[in-house]
Amino acid sequence: MINRRTFALGVASACLLKPPAVLAQTSGRIPRIGVLGTALTAATQAIPDGLRNLGWVEGQNVIIEWRWARGSPELHAQHAAEFVKMGVDLIYAPDSAQVEAALSVTRTIPIVFAIHADPLAVGHVASLARPGGNVTGVALLITEMATKGLELLDEILLGAKRVGVLWNPAFPSHLAALNALDKAAAALGVELHRAEARGEDDYDPAFASLAKAQVSGVVVVPSTLAVKEGEPLAKAALKHKLPTIFAFRQNAERGGLMSYGPDLRDALRRSTGYIDRILRGANPAELPIDQAVRFELTVNLQTARALGLSVPPAVLARADEVIE
């Protein structure tokens, strides 16, 4: 009886408060995480914060290597190769471009994503319930967000005929989003015009071309780059007097008209849960993908006023946040 009790107690306490140092103990060293970041944003702070809540303190029992690439896939691949050479225990590649870059250099080091659009469609995982490879994380249903964004824009614009789509070819998930948008546009009876933008310099010309196509509004296919460069994006949209809908609240806060989508920071925080479990020894192939379930609608009335647009009260009533 004594043995069982002690054993059970030991296991119970181990489960409850197994120190993160267990990995250090078992492998004899402190684990390292390589982060493929787009750019340092306020949201990025969610990662070390989330890790600290789970017991991993940067510098004490875990080392984090940050690499910023501003959306350039080549740089991501370079950094990923660097990580592999360094022998990191885990690569953190929040969105699909970064996952793509990481997957190109390793199929064994665990890769965790946080804001992937649709890992199943892109082919990064075998199934949502059982990823089966070395990739897992939090999926944000970007494709669905883009289509709902189109629907909302349609609702606000009260029957638009032409709508523009701003997308970034560097992100593999954007292609899938484009396909879904085409189908949705057909269902809604709307004509779509596409414009590419790989970075800050492309926004103005892209909006200019969309304005020339006489679209009534623009759907921006979401990405972290779009969040980071939210201000120039919003400025460009305003300059060309185009109502734009984004996926992330941060874009609406930085001057976009509306956003409908999951909470970025919450997704990053949830992804740290995956980091925690993998560092404690879980197999990424067995960790199911966590999809977003909560979606927020944010409306920026300042931008609406600047655009001379009146947002229907029905929409305002459904908004989770109204920026006045």
Added chain:
Amino acid sequence: MKGQPLRFGGLFQKYFLVLFLAVVIPLAANGVSDAWFGYRDQRARLDQLLGVEARSAASRIQGFLDGITGQLGWLVQLPWTEEPDERRRIDALRLLRQVPAIVSLTVVDGSGRERLYVSRIGLNRTESRTDRSGEPAVVGARSARLWYGEVSYYRGSEPYLTVAISGNRSSVGIVVAEVNLKLIWDVISAIKVGETGHAFVLDSPGRLVAHPDISLVLRGADETTLRPFQAARQAVWPNSTGFATSRDAEGDRIAVAAAPISGPDWTIVVEQPLSEAFGPIYAALWRTGGLLLAGAAFAGLLAYALARLMTKPIRLLEEGTERIGAGQFDHRIEIRTGDELQRLADSFNAMAAELTVSQERQERIAKLRRFLAPQVAELVDRKGDDGVLEGRRTEVVAVFCDLRGFTAFSAKAAPEEVMSVLSEYYEALGTIITKYAATLTSFSGDGLMVLVNAPVPVEEPALRAVDLALEMQQSVQDLIFGWRDRGHRIGFGVGLAMGPATVGRIGYESRFDYTAIGSVVNLAARLCAAAADREILTDATVAYAVKDKRSLVPLGSRLLKGYDEEMPVYGICFDERIHAA
């Protein structure tokens, strides 16, 4: 007691064992029965507790579901017309905002046609008018106000539940909601059973609907994942009498209890690791065990101490009697227990004191026997007065005797013969001296000195001395006769005188002799020296004392050595026994 070896003999062991058992047995009986009843009580309590937890958890899950279905009711209050209902569309969209768990809403009118479809992630549809009246949700809601569907997995991973509600009349239509059960996570992870326990929900086919570890839920209908949970439900559900034990995913033993969630026909199972559930039981058992051990140790110590305490007087007695038996009569047994043992020790001490006295007495008698005849010695000692040997001045009769021609004989004869003669001589004389209770003060070679009237006064000392001398002469003459046959020429003469003398012991340390000092002693000695074979010579004093009783012959005056004048000498008539030739 330092040098004493610890003797754990029979008595100590018996006492120790008895005392120890007397304490330990009740302790153990109490402890064991305590533990047993405590165990049963704890199990009953655990039963109750887990049952309560299960029911409480069930109600929380039901509350989650009721929260959703309650909100759905808003959409089935007003009747449908053929016109599109914009307000209801907005209501549906607002409902999506209010209830984050709802993924999509399908609102169907009285005839079962879809009028509205709003989705959180898919495109909305308005007035599609598709006939949905054959769908199980619609059919279900038509028969029962609230209908729960089976759990299905969206994209193989996320658990969705379909719920349908109808209103009070068919014209208000039916609303079918798809609920993403991932959002139950907030409720289920808040359910804590004790410190380390939690709950999970299984639907009726046994698939995991809710679990604090959401990745287990998101695995879908994965057999290996589900097995331990199904086993746990199996263990407790059919019987549903109290809690059961099972093993969790890691193989640890858990206590499980279950409660039904009647709406969707789910079961919520609460589990608590046995280590925590039985924690109080184990703690109580440990406590009892520890107390028992401590009690036994204490009992042992106490028994040891008490047994030692009790056997100490007995040991003292044992040791004391050994010592006294070995002759150490001054040893006293110290026991102050105030009971029978002390009295026993006291009587042993008294006995030892008496032994000491007796021993001293024996020594005194031994001392006296050197000089006195045994019966006299006895008498003296019985009177308890050994002052009898003290020096004093008294009237004594000194008797000297020795063998004539002994020196010549001893030169000629073999040593064995000499010793043989002497031993016969002394044996004979000794008997007589004893008989007359006279005191043999000294002897050397063949000469003896005997005192009468000292140290113990007698009646008519002169007469006694004369009779003594006579019998001595007779006895020795008999012996001489025998010796003559052996070829020895030996004679025997006796001299006695009476007068005052100083008597007492002289000598040093352990060599004391009792003797008389005075002219009477000299006189007796001279008279003996002057006596020929067969002669008994006395002085005037003795002669005067016995003249009427024994026959005397005056032998005139003789000049004796040491005396200036001649002394009158008398001879005692000695009847010769005729020895047959």
